[in-house]
Amino acid sequence: MYLGRVVGTVVAERKAEGLGAQKLLLVQPLDHLQKPSGGLEVAVDTVRAGPGDLVFLVGSREAALALEPSFVPVDAAVVGIVDRVAV
Amino acid sequence: MILCKVLGPVIATEKHPAFARLKLLVVQPIDETGAPSGKSFLAVDRAVQSGEGDTVLVLREGTGIRQLFGLPKEAKLPIRSCIVGVVDAAVVG
Numbered sequence A: 001m002y003l004g005r006v007v008g009t010v011v012a013e014r015k016a017e018g019l020g021a022q023k024l025l026l027v028q029p030l031d032h033l034q035k036p037s038g039g040l041e042v043a044v045d046t047v048r049a050g051p052g053d054l055v056f057l058v059g060s061r062e063a064a065l066a067l068e069p070s071f072v073p074v075d076a077a078v079v080g081i082v083d084r085v086a087v
Numbered sequence B: 001m002i003l004c005k006v007l008g009p010v011i012a013t014e015k016h017p018a019f020a021r022l023k024l025l026v027v028q029p030i031d032e033t034g035a036p037s038g039k040s041f042l043a044v045d046r047a048v049q050s051g052e053g054d055t056v057l058v059l060r061e062g063t064g065i066r067q068l069f070g071l072p073k074e075a076k077l078p079i080r081s082c083i084v085g086v087v088d089a090a091v092v093g
Helices: B062-068
Strands: A002-010 A024-030 A041-045 A054-059 A076-081 B002-011 B023-029 B041-045 B055-059 B082-086
Touching: A002 A041, A002 B041, A024 A054, A024 A076, B023 B055, B041 B055, B055 B062, B062 B082
Parallel strands: A041 A076, B041 B082
Antiparallel strands: A002 A024, A002 A054, A024 A041, A054 A076, B002 B023, B002 B055, B023 B041, B055 B082
């Protein structure tokens, strides 16, 4: 899992089956000092996050497991809104 | 598994139900000298009560974590990294 900042949303009309109902967010991954780390990612939202929110994400296969009920073809999911990072 | 140093907790009220009551920590991978090596990331601590400054053993494999949590292999647990031990000593050579 890793930290990120929601920087926007993504709208795609034509997409793979299973992605249909999912809200997509544009996220900048961050390091523990909240500095950008790597390129932008598109992640599915599970916690009603929005632009500006500091969030945490899960990547890879486990991202698909954050969604109900059936398999969704994603590799990053926003799974929490961060109140504070105490490092 | 890899060796990491715990940097501190992440506090999040609004989160996926899978993370309820789990401690979430920022961890920094380290090399054999204890120096940072690679990017920091987040891991949950379910059972070993690690804290800031501890050297820990981190499992980064979802299926193993589902088994550790006592869930069937096909269970839906969106967790990819879990602290599974607090390291007392790591000796090279």
